Amino acid sequence: CLLTGTFTACNSKLDVEPTDSIDASTALTTSADVEAALIGCYAGIQNAEAYGGYIQLMSDLLADNGDISFVGTFIPPNQIVRKQILRDNGFVEAIWVNAYNVINRTNTVLSNLDKLDTPAKQARVEGEAKFIRSLLYFDLVRLYARAWNDGNPTTNPGVPLVLTPTTVITAESQVSRNTVAQVYEQVLTDLTTAEARLITANPTNNNGFFANRYAVAALLSRVYLQQGRFAESAAAATRVISSGRYTLVPEYADEFSSPNDLLANSTEDIFAVQVSSQSGVNELNTFYSVNRRGDVNINEQLINLFEPGDERLDLFLIDPTGGDPTYSGKYDVLYGNIKLFRLAEMYLNRAESNFRAGTTTGARPLDDINIIRSRAGLNPLTTLSIEDILKERRLELALEGFRLGDLKRNQESTVDLSSTPVVLPYNSPRLIFPIPLREINANPNLVQNEGY
Amino acid sequence: ISGQVTDGGGSGLPGVTVLERGTTNGASTDSDGRFSLSVQPGATLVISSIGFETQNVVVGDRTTIPVTLKTSATTLGEAVVVGYGTQSKQDLTGSVVQLGAKEVGNQPVQSFEQSIQGRAAGVFIENSSGKLGQGIRVRVRGVASISGDTQPLYVVDGIPVLADNLSSTSAATNPIADINPNDIESISVLKDAAASAIYGSRASNGVVLVTTKRGKAGATRFTLGFQAGTSRPTNKREFLNGEEYVTLLTEALVNSGRSATANATRLRTYAAGADPLTYDTDWQDEVFQDASFSQYDLGASGGNDKTRFFISGQYSNQKGIIVSNKYERISTRFNVDHQATDKLKIGINAALSRSRNQRLPNDNAFSSPMQTVALAPITPLIDPRTNLLSGALDPATGNPNSTFPFYYNPLLGVDNGSYTTIIYRTLSNVYAQLDILKSLSFRSELGIDVQNQSEDQFLGRVTSRNTGPTNGYGFSARATNARVVVNNFATYRNTFNDLHNLEFTLGTSYESAQLTSNNVTGTQFASDAYKTLANSSLITGGSSSRTNNTLVSYFGRANYALAGKYLLGLSARYDGSSRFGTNNRYGFFPAASLGWLATEESFLSDNKVLSLLKPRISIGRTGNQGFPNFASRALFAGTSGYVGIPGQRPQSLASPDLTWESTTQADAGIEFGFLQDRISGEVDVYEKRTTDLALFAPVAATSGFTSLFRNVGSMRNRGVEFTLTTRNLVGAFTWTTNFNASRNVNRVTDLDGPPILGSFLSRAQEGQPLGVFVGPEYAGVDPANGDALYYLNSTNSDGSINRSTTNDINEATLVPVGDPNPKWTGGLTNTFSFKGFDLTATLVGVFGNKVFDGGAQYYSVGFNNGPDNQTRDQLQRWQKQGDITNVPRAEYLGGNGIGLSSRFVRDGSYGRLRTIVLGYNLPAAIAQKVYLQSLRVFVQGLNLVTFTKYKGWDPEVSTDYLTGSASQSQNNINQGIDFYTAPQPKTFTIGVNIGL
Structure with a gap:
């Protein structure tokens, strides 16, 4: 252009359009565009930093009192299992950053619902986006803030609630922490809306990839249980169980060892993160599986909790000579889907809720527990105590990311197993993640957690 | 005539x-x-x-x-290559260093930057590691950007060339290594704005002009060169031997409360089931090797008064000091100049090269050979139960994948894997120069630079502990980076009244570049014998991408000399770039300079002592546009599909005002010579102020984004440079000394926001030099219990600093604990010659920099982070109450003292005998008797001696995985970090050069 052309001709040479990305202004034009943005939310929770494994594994490590040992030298999980987390812990930062990135994706979807071309699509997309947002906020508030039952949730700082998409950075982007109660309230509001929308939408997405009304009810049951709202928890669990859509996989081991790359869920899965050879990563495989790093060893303390003949023990690789450490086989499938909501949890939630509330919503607690025991090849119980229920829960859901939430709501303690073991009560500040250092730096309005 | x-x-x-x-x-x-x-x-x-x-x-x-x-005697009369032309050294008013073929060629290195380390004041060159063909840091007068490119602009024969790192791993490769150093006639480094501003928006990091050799009229001359030698590591690190390992690990296990039985079992497991003291493996020795080097050069040049040519070919083959690392290059060049008519000259400069690099995994990979040092010395190299490499097969199951050794053994990948990068590079340009008038010429240059890179990796099934049980893993990537450059410029030179010397250059330039790439990953191979993806039964990933940019420029320069002693230089460039926001498409980069050849004045011309005195000053503005192509745009990416269902997501926020980083540089220098230039030199002081940093500025991640690319913040580099050349002895025995020293002080003066965190303790933080280490300050060990202690460093109510200590690292205030930037860098070259013998030795020095030993949290922590073998200094650990030591109590997985702190910050100063060459030139008379024009034999040493207090492998270090990442901010901030990084090679070669 310089030899022959004019200045204007040269100037137009500078108008180069990106080819690997598209301009944001054209990205959300059609109904299909918004649906694709919703898929982007699922891709976000599929990341390692979310339910690809970090959230579950870090929760279990932080709560652990010797059931397992983290023997790898990866420093962030080591800090977490020692309950001596540094402000710049890389996993603590990554989980936060990814969660809010996905929350922004959900907010983007929710602010573009009007572009969806049918009311049914609008209802479905709203329901699914709110489910994903709630799932993330619920886990954020449980990891980065004091527990619901620790002090006063209406004054304890939770995590910042961001509910609108970011298109520009302003002073308002430096948000403050909402209270724990506000976060729970938002989660419950969203989930209630989501359940209603997904019922309206009557989705036929039966391949199990996406959240449906029962996934929402399952999450509601979990949230209510965390708050000790037993009647609501039992009712939500009942909505899932009594739908008749889900049945326990006959053999416990089969629930976790379905072959590689088999998309879609088992009959027991209410919602699972799909992992295939080309999409997603199962980081629980990376850390737990003896075929990979084998960074998590299973200790006798956990093994000994199982009754003889418990078929769930079959998933542990125990060296009969005692020479080698024990590994969990739960995540031996390289491209195995990661189960976030299983029907078994619903029985356990309902049993515990009914037992504590003295109700029999849907079923008697003893019957629910015996369903779980029977699948594990164990004799039914005839009498039931809360200890029985909690033990069954611990064994059935072991290594699936439930320990921290359960420990806190049940006000159990755990132990820092360094050379001079220290008992840490459920409300120890050491059982709460720090607000990541990068975030404290970037946003002076955030108050750091105690002890960091 | x-x-x-x-x-x-x-x-x-x-x-x-x-x-x-x-x-x-x-x-x-x-x-x-x-x-x-x-x-x-x-x-x-x-x-x-x-x-x-x-x-x-x-x-x-x-x-x-x-x-x-x-x-x-000095380089004063020399023609110096400058932007779009040449100038005589004495007329220069900018700060330029020029080096010749002698300094650049014939060294056992891959790339010419490596051969000029320590040769030019203000030019700091650092190898990231001892791996071959890896990225090299070149810093001209410090770093002037945080999120942008910090390497100089490379211009070869007038055409800016591609220097983008195309590596698919986070370890950068060096595209400049495609240029055969032996083809280089001269290198000019343009340092101040007066010299570099004619390159406008890409000049802030300095400009390196490379001129290749040209033919000379006369009989065809042939040159033949051969050089061969061997390399070994400059240094090894001391780790515990088997016995020490057992002792210290046992102590650490006991201290952690583990039972004696369990400990005995553990040690036997590590020792492949044998008694723990059966084996004593030095894993470091298993990954280092004595590495051969050979290089063959063949050249011819000649021509007549109309046509002149230079052709060359080179083959070099170098093995790395780390097993399996190898770099091989074939390069050719063809330069022709032809006088078509009295007024028209045309020519071509074309270079084709092929390099083949058998690369290693990046420093952070479990499969990196250097990480074998983590394995226990009591673990045998060959597992007696299988008679195979430890970890090759699980003795119990016979399957690959086992929990023995306690980590994946990187040697498995060495024997059963490969990562080969092949680059074909075409670097060519044609020119036509028309002498319209005696004083006016017009030159047109068209250059095409194409880099075709392929990367192919295969890992056999025995590596499955690292790659997953996938029955083999294959990866294949192709990238083509291409740029077209058109330069058109006119030069007018004239002298009026023998008093006024005038030179004008005025021109335009257009550049267009496109990078395309694709890659495929697959698993499930029928056997390890199949190594290409054609044989993969499961393609697990694939991608392609394309990105473009354009640059439109107008530039000019005017030089005026009055009476040969009062010098004035003006230059400017007006650059438009596609990379920047629609609101700020163009930038203007002017510079002005003045010089005074005082020794031309009558009152000094009779002076016998002072032979040259030339003060000069300059000021000007340059830019930096070394950023991603579409950083100003709000974008969505379709990269977030979910198990085959298409998805999209927001990728970046808009920054429509985004524009150049702007650097204003002032320079004052003086060139001098004494005693008929027996002593000569230059002193420069400069200040570079960079404003409107184009910064990936951190934002609250609650927004869904971690950074926003915008022009905020500023940075400053100020410094002083000395160059001194003395001809100590002249006559039959000559001795010349060339000394240079530079001090650069870098400050991040404003970030308009929070510090930007790098890896480990590295930061960009206001008021501190870029890359400063900020963290808890280590206070040693509590004699009472062996706990690691840290200074609180909090501020008391009276404003004083609280220097009491804590064993809770989270209570310690984060304070600056070290600066990775050297305070002084320099070089000292002595050249001696007598009869046909010559000896040249270059010492380089880098002083006052700190190194963060990133691997120390694993290998220098008394087993507090697991069973990794430990450095021998851990034997000084605290053992009982009252012990005074700096090494905390050993406790297996106890976490005592492993937190990142000043404990792992080390002094990284070093002096090094970088090169020493002893040569002998056969006297011409004798050579001619055997029909040779010339014959030279030489022996050469590279990095033969290193003086340093650094206890790691090598103080010249910047771990590759943190400096070749996708984030340029991170690459710039993460300086001086050691992470299982291979040391520099110590190389010894002998060679011969023959002229025919």
Whole structure:
């Protein structure tokens, strides 16, 4: 252009359009565009930093009192299992950053619902986006803030609630922490809306990839249980169980060892993160599986909790000579889907809720527990105590990311197993993640957690 | 007129430039030093050749002119390559260092930057590791960007060339290594704004102009070179031997409360089931190797007064000091100049090369050979139960994948894997130069630079513990990076009244670049014998991408010399780039400079002591646009599909005002010579202020984004540079000393926001140099219980600093604990020659920098982070109450003292005998008897001696995985980090150069 052309001709040479990305202004034009943005939310929770494994594994490590040992030298999980987390812990930062990135994706979807071309699509997309947002906020508030039952949730700082998409950075982007109660309230509001929308939408997405009304009810049951709202928890669990859509996989081991790359869920899965050879990563495989790093060893303390003949023990690789450490086989499938909501949890939630509330919503607690025991090849119980229920829960859901939430709501303690073991009560500040250092730096309005 | 140019000994000098002063009319001498030229009446000839003093000869009425050139004492008369032209050194008003072929060529390195380490003041060059063909940091007067490119602009024969790292791993490769150092005639480094502003928006990091060799009229001359040698690591690190390992690990296990039985079982497991003291493996020795080097050069040059050519070919083959690392290059060059008519000259410079690099995993990979040092010394190399490499098969199951050794053994990947990068590079340009008038010429240049890179990786099934049980893993990537450059410029030179010397250059430039790439990953191979993805049964990933950018430029320069002593230089460039926001598409980069050749004044010209005194000053503005192509745009990416269902997501926020980083640089220098230039040198002081940093500024991640690319913040580099050349002895025995030293002080003056966190303790933080280490300050060990202690460093109510200590690292205030930037860098080169012998030795020095030993949290922590083998200094650990030591109590997985702190910050100063060459040139008379023009034999050493207090492998370090990542901010911030990084090679070669 310089030899022959004019200045204007040269100037137009500078108008180069990106080819690997598209301009944001054209990205959300059609109904299909918004649906694709919703898929982007699922891709976000599929990341390692979310339910690809970090959230579950870090929760279990932080709560652990010797059931397992983290023997790898990866420093962030080591800090977490020692309950001596540094402000710049890389996993603590990554989980936060990814969660809010996905929350922004959900907010983007929710602010573009009007572009969806049918009311049914609008209802479905709203329901699914709110489910994903709630799932993330619920886990954020449980990891980065004091527990619901620790002090006063209406004054304890939770995590910042961001509910609108970011298109520009302003002073308002430096948000403050909402209270724990506000976060729970938002989660419950969203989930209630989501359940209603997904019922309206009557989705036929039966391949199990996406959240449906029962996934929402399952999450509601979990949230209510965390708050000790037993009647609501039992009712939500009942909505899932009594739908008749889900049945326990006959053999416990089969629930976790379905072959590689088999998309879609088992009959027991209410919602699972799909992992295939080309999409997603199962980081629980990376850390737990003896075929990979084998960074998590299973200790006798956990093994000994199982009754003889418990078929769930079959998933542990125990060296009969005692020479080698024990590994969990739960995540031996390289491209195995990661189960976030299983029907078994619903029985356990309902049993515990009914037992504590003295109700029999849907079923008697003893019957629910015996369903779980029977699948594990164990004799039914005839009498039931809360200890029985909690033990069954611990064994059935072991290594699936439930320990921290359960420990806190049940006000159990755990132990820092360094050379001079220290008992840490459920409300120890050491059982709460720090607000990541990068975030404290970037946003002076955030108050750091105690002890960091 | 005709004539002959000879040297002091009476031999004809070929290739000397003979120019009619004030014109572009000129010729070159033939192989006997003869020339002929038609000139205007009253002409003056300017006769110049690199390495000789330029002479002005008044023709008068002579037709035959004999000229004897004196060997140059200084480089003053030399023609210096500058942007879009050349200038004589004495007329220069900018700060430019020029190095010649002698300094650049013939070294056992891959890339020319490596051969000029320590040779140029203000140019700091650092190898990231001892791996071959890896990225190299070149810093001209410090770092002037946080999120942008910090390497200089490379221009080869007038055409800016591609220097993008195309590596698919986070370890950068070096595209500049595609240039054969032996093809280089000269390198000019443009340092101040006066010299570099003509390159406008890409000049803030300095400009490196490379000029390749050209043919000279005369008989065809052949050159033949051969060099071979061997390398080994400059240094090894001391780790515990088997016995020490058992002792210290047992202590650590006991301290952690583990039972004696469990500990005995553990040690037996590590020792492949045998008694723990059965084996004593030095894993480090298993990954280092003595590595061969060989290089063959063949060149020919010649021509007549119309056409001249230079062709060359090189084959070099170098093994790395780490097993399986190998770099091989074939390069060719063809340079032709042809005088088509009296007024039209045309030419081509074309280089083709192929390099093949058998690469290693990045430093952070479990499979990196250097990480074998983590394995226990009591673990055997060969597992006696299988008679295979430890970890190859699980003795219990016979399957690959086992929990033995306690980590994946990187040697498995060495034997059963490969990562090969092949680059085909075409670097060519053609030019036409039309001499419209005696004083006015127009030059048009068209250059195409194409880099075709392939990367192919295969890992056999025995690596499955690292890759997953996938029955083999294959990866294949292809990238093509191409740029087209068009330069058109006119040069006007004239002298009026023998008083006013004027030169103008005015031109335009257009550049367009496109990078395309794709890659495929697959698993499930029928056997390890199949290594290409054609045989993969499961393609697990694939991608392709394309990105473009364009640059439109207008530039000009004016030089004016009054009476040959008052010098004025002005230059400017106006650049438009596609990379920037629609609101700020163009930038203007002017510079001005003044110089005074004081020794030309009558009151100094008779002076016997002072032979040169030339003060000069300059000021100007340059830019930096080394950023991602579409950083100003709000974008969505379709990269977030979910198990085959298409998805999209927001990718970046808009920054429509985004524009250049702007650097204003002021420079004051003085060039001097004493005693007929027996002593000569230069001193420069400068200040570079960079404003409107184009910064990936951190934002609250609650927004869904972690950074916003915008122009905020500022940075400053100020410094001083000294160059001193002394000819200590002249005559039959000569001794010349060349010394340079530079001090650069970098400050991030404003970030308009929070510090930007790098890896480990590295930061960009206001008021601190870029890359400063900020963290808890280690306070040693509590004698009472062996706990690691840290200074609180909190501020008391009275404003004083609380220096009490804590064992809770989270209570310690984060404070600056070290600066990775050197305070001083420099080099000292001594050259001796006697009869046919010559000896050149270059010492380089880097002082005052700190290194963060990133691996120390694993290997220097008394097993507090697991069973990794430990460095021997851990034997000094605290053991009982009252012990005074700096090494905390050993406790297995106890976490005591492993937190990142100043504990792992080390002094990284070093001095190094970078090169030493001893050569012998056969006297010409004898050589000619055996029909040779010349014969030189030499022995050469690289990095033979290193002086340092650093206890790691090598203080010249910047771990590759943190400096070659996708985030340029991170690459710039993460300086001086050691992470299982391979040390530099110590290389010894012998060679011969033959002229025919």
